[in-house]
Amino acid sequence: MTGVAFSPTYRPFSKKMASNSPEYNFSEIESTWQKYWEDRKTFATSSKTDKEKYYVLSMFPYPSGTGLHIGHPLGYTGADILARYQRARGKNVLHPIGWDAFGLPTEQYAIKTGRHPRQTSIERIAHFRNQLRSVGFSYDYDREVDTTDPNYYRWTQFIFLQLFKRGLAYVDKRPVWWCEELKTVLANEEVIDGKSERGNHPVVRRSLRQWVLRITAYAERLLEDLKDIDWPESTKKMQQEWIGKSVGATARFALDGFDETIEIYTTRPDTLLGATYMVLSPEHPLVPKITSEDNRDAVSKYIESAAAKSDLERTDLAKEKTGVFTGSYALHPLTGDKIPVWIADYVLISYGTGAIMAVPAHDTRDFEFAEQFNLPIVQVIKGDGTESLPYIGDGTLINSDEYDDLSWQEAKKKITAKLKEAGTGEESTQYKLRDWLFSRQRYWGEPFPVAWVSREDYDKAVESGDLADWLPEEPVAYTDESGTLHALPVPPKSLPLELPNVESYEPAGTGESPLKKADDWMEIWYQFETGEFLPARQEKPEGEKWIRASRETNTMPQWAGSCWYYLRYMDPKNSTQLASKEALEYWKTPDMYIGGSEHAVLHLLYSRFWHKVLFDEGLVPTKEPFSHLFHQGMLLGEDGKKISKSAGNGIDPVEVVNQYGADTLRLYLMFLGPLEARKPWNSKGIGGVSRFLNKAWREIVGRDGNLSPKIRDDHQESEETEILLNQTIEKVSQDLDKLSFNTAISQLMILVNHLHASDAFRLTTAKKFVQLLAPMAPHISEELWSRLGESHSVAWGPWPDVDNSKLVSDDVKIVFQVNGKFRGQSLIPKSSTEEDVLALAKKEPRVIAQIEGKTIRKVVFVPGKILNIVAN
RNA sequence: GCCCAGGUGGCGGAAUUGGUAGACGCGCCUGACUCAAAAUCAGGUUUCUUCGGAAGUGGGGGUUCGAUUCCCCCCCUGGGUACCA
Known part of the structure; x- marks a missing residue:
């Protein structure tokens, strides 16, 4: 303990802090201490220290127009408690906050009002920051990041160039939702039941030029490295399934009467x-070629109808299988039998090879299809004999010539080997993971740091050597009606490539973003060495390196900025690197990452992908970005339903702060139940924690505003108080370590209830209690800490130690049981033997009543816990 | 359908190397203080009960001296995913 100085009366805090009011005036106390933290930069962090680091990260918010949602302070309080706890334990804690401010709602607001989204973002951020401050989070506000700040997105663009040069970024036509009425591309979340969210207009799929990131190149590593990270099992499982690795075989079936073969993929060779x-x-390229004259009509009709359906409809119609015969036959690679080739939309072009061999006896879908169209069904795997078809389980082979009686695993190997020998197949691995569609036809996102140029100009730039370190092996090119263009990276030193101002944020009406209309930014004279550019309508500047170029109309998706923000926090103001080597080496990665499970797949997978690319580039020292992950559960409305505008069951955290105080809000959010559980809000329950804080206040502050007369230094602490205090220190410490805040709070309540029932207790006991409370209810704790005579912030600890000698009493409670049922208890010395306890038990009237007239068969004795007499 | 998480009083939840089920809080009940109310304080609160006890952690079975905890089967709720060959 540091507080040696002791005075039984209240002594003003040396830094002229709160009044000596006898009342717990939370609003005064909270604003006082928030100002104190801010003025003194209590939570500012530096990496220039020998202290052990602790980096706790909360998923940064999207600063929406509606302000703080009750879900924010839930997860943020958990992280803040951890930060304050580790700080008190002497760690050098990094606990930052920032803003994920690119995004659709801000853009839509810009369309509506004509205001620049950056302006809107800055205002909303200020509003969010004020709201977060009022809850008392111990952020280092000097480290704020804002994804829409050019000084930030400069490095988002820089990372894109890393991906670009490694051949991990390419351009392709990809389908998007298009609304003819609104003349715009819509995001998935803007499409509801095949209609636009705004206006309820019909939408269709339309292919547009898109940037795509080759995340599939990292599929195996993204899967493999899940083993090394401490994440909720369910989240790991979700990522695992999203990546969807399967090992099987590809096989090529010759086509009867054609040169081509059909390649298929199967997990069950x-x-x-x-x-x-x-x-x-239906989309398979061989279809038109092998469709016979007789079947052409039916096939083309089928293809048409399949194309008209969205993916959703196709899966909605899952119950009934549809398909048509092509009129052609394939030859079985082992038997040479002629087997018919059909087309059906239950086979997806995007997975495997877009073609399958159908084994109706052992695949549910193939079975349904075969039944529907009267195709032969041949059982080749035999289970225990009771199985019915389709049979998906394991067993031994039948009807398979030389492979009969083999186990299926054995047969898998032998048949794959046979295919390989014949040159008609081989072992093969497939992933469900698809490449990442990385562009949006929007204004409010990071511009792609590229210039589209002609082949000649591209070659010129290559030859100059200026961009030698930044070119992909294969140029990224795109061809359309107007010709072929090549993507030239802008020189990294010229970043950021800033968004141009536009007159209107309305989409171009062609499916392209509003950038299309920013002529002087889009169509340019471009200097490929320096990255300078001038409007193309001006005269071409002097110099070999000036070429004609067009900008990219697409912008990056919101994921881009959130993929790497945890790195920027380490060194947020660095103007020459995304973060200094020293900072990256010191902070490494967050020790704890807290956020909602809605990000279990996409955000967390994308971040892992980028981090691995940066690792490969030698820019970060670790393979994984988030070694420890925790999901806070969803907070439900008072009615037990999901909080939503339509249900009108929302809770405004700011209102709660005004009514009860930030400490009460924090404490109550944590006391509701386990942080990870989904649980309903209960406006009555908040009175309980409010009462607890008032009770704690009254135990320490007397009615006259001085220290409570119960706090006496000449008091000999009772053994009971000593034990309970030490148990509380131990329990709270353990609980905070495992983020079990609800039980930590209940333990503190038990201690306060006990102090309340005691006549007196020592000053050190009061201080230790305040220290334990401080991470969860920091404002009242600072106030009490100062009133207890301390002159520096309680945030800096030290955290109280457990005195093990005072953890247990010499007497222990032992429970008597007869046949496993409770029949009384007694306080006995720890050293008592089984004989002593049995003798004692036999004197217990309730025990006597139960064993009377029975024979004792056995006695089970667990020292310090129970004595169970088995009798009948 | 498949995968994951969960099911304990009127409510939120506590307790799992198997050892008093219901900590802590809400709500409710009784009492004190008050003209009254709020606040506060003292006490009670799983159900049934013949007041001895008995039953009880979604349901059924099992292992055990003893099961909320371990095993098997089933039901329900929430989340994820969906014709992935």
């Missing part, structure tokens, strides 16, 4: 002899 027909997806 052991069932190869059960393949009785084949199915191509």
Whole structure:
């Protein structure tokens, strides 16, 4: 303990802090201490220290127009408690906050009002910051990041260039939602039941030029490295399934009467002899070629109807299988049998090879299809004999010639080997993971740091050597009606490439972003060495390195800025690197990352991908960005339903702060239940924690505003108080370590209830209690701490130690049982033997009543816990 | 359908290397203070009960001296995912 100086009366805090009011006036106390933290930069962090680091990260918010949602302070309080706890334990804590401010709602607001979204963002951020401050989070506000700040997105663009040069970024036509009425591309969340969210207009799929990131190149590592990180199992599982690795075989079936072969992928090569027909997806390139004259009409009609359906509809119609015969036959690679080739939309072009061998006896979908169209079904795997078809389980082979009686695993190997020998197949691995569609036809996002140029100009730039470190092996090119263009990276030193001002934030009406209309930014004379540019309508500047270029109309998605923000916090003002080597080496990665499980797949997978690219580039020292992850659960409305505008069951955290105080809000959010659980808000329950804080206040502050007369230094602390205090220190410490805040608070309540019932207790006991309370209810704790005679912030600890000698009493409670049922208890010395306890038990009237007239068969004795007499 | 998490009083929840089920809080009940109310304080609160006890952690079975905890089957709720070959 540091507080040696002791005075039984209240002594003004040396830094002229709160009044000596006898009342717990939370609003005065909270604003006083928030100002104190701010003025003194209590929570500012530096990496220039020998102290052990602790980096706790909360998922940064999107500063929406509606302000703080009750879900924010839930997770943020958890993280803040951890930060304050570790700080008190002497760690050098980094606890930052920032703003994920690019995004659709701000853009839509800009369209509506004509205001620049940056302006809107800055205002909303200020509003959010004030609201967060009022809850008393111990952020280092000097480290704020804002994804829409050019000094930030400069480095987002820089990372994109890393991906670009490694061949991980390319351009392709990809389908998007298009609304003819609104003349705009819509995001998935703007499309509801096939209609636009705004105006309820019909939408269609339309292919547009898009940037795509080759995340699939990292599929295996993203899967493999999940083993090394401490995340909720369910989240790991979700990522695992999203990546969706499967190991099987590809096989090529010759086509009867054609030179081409159909390549298929199967996870069950052991069932190869059960393949009785084949199915191509309607989009498969071989379809037009192999469709016979007789079937052409039916096939083209089918393709048309399949194309008209969205993915959603296709899966909605899952119950009934549809398909048509192409009129062609394939030859079975092992038997040479002729088997019919069909097309059906239950086979997806985007997975595997877009074609399958159908084994109706052992695949549910193939079975349904075969039944529908009367195709042969041949069982080749035999289970225990009771199975019915389709049979998906394991077993031994039948109807498979030389492979009969083999186990399926054995057959898998042998048949794959046979295919390989014949040159008609081989072992193969597939992933469900697709490349990441990384562009939006929007204004409010990071511009792509590229210039689209002609082949000649591209070659010129290559030859100059100016961009030698930044070019992909294969140029990124795109061809349309107007010709072929090549993507030239802008020189990194010229970043940021800032968004131009535009007159209107309305989309261009062509499916392209509003940037399309910023002519002087879009169509330019471009200096490829320096990155300078001038409007193309001006005269071409002098110099070899000036070329004609167009900018990219697409911008990056909101994910881009949130993929790496945890790195920027380490060194947020660095103007020459995304973060200094020293900062990256010192802070490494967050020790704890807290956020909602809605990000279990996308954000966390994208971040891992970028981090690995940066690791490969030698820019970060670790393979994984988030070694420890925790999801706070969803807070439900008072009615037990999801909080929503339409249900009108929202809770305004600011209102709660005004009514009860920030400490009460924090404490109550944590006391509701386990942080990870989903649980309903209860406006009556908040009175309980409010009462607790008032009770704690009254135990320390007397009615006259001085220290409570119960706090006496000449008091001999009772053994009971000593034990309970030490148990509380131990319990609270352990609970904070495992983020079990609800039980930590209940333990503090038990201690306060005990102090309340005691006649007197020592000053050190009061101080230790305040220290334990401080991470959860920091404002009242600072106030009490100062009133207890301390002259520096309680935030700096030290955290109280457990005195193990005072953790347990010499007497322990032992429970008597008869046949496993409770029949009384007694306080006995720890050293008592089984004989002593049994003798004692036999004197217990309730025990006597139960064993009377029975024979004792056995006695089970667990020292310090129970004595169980088995009798009948 | 499949995968994951969960199911304990009127409510939120506590207790799992198997050892008194219901900590702590809400709500409710009784009492004190008050003209009264609020606040505060003292006490009670799983159900049934013949007041001895008995039953009880979604349901059924099992292992055990003893099961909320371990095993098997089933039901329900929430989340994820969806024709991935």
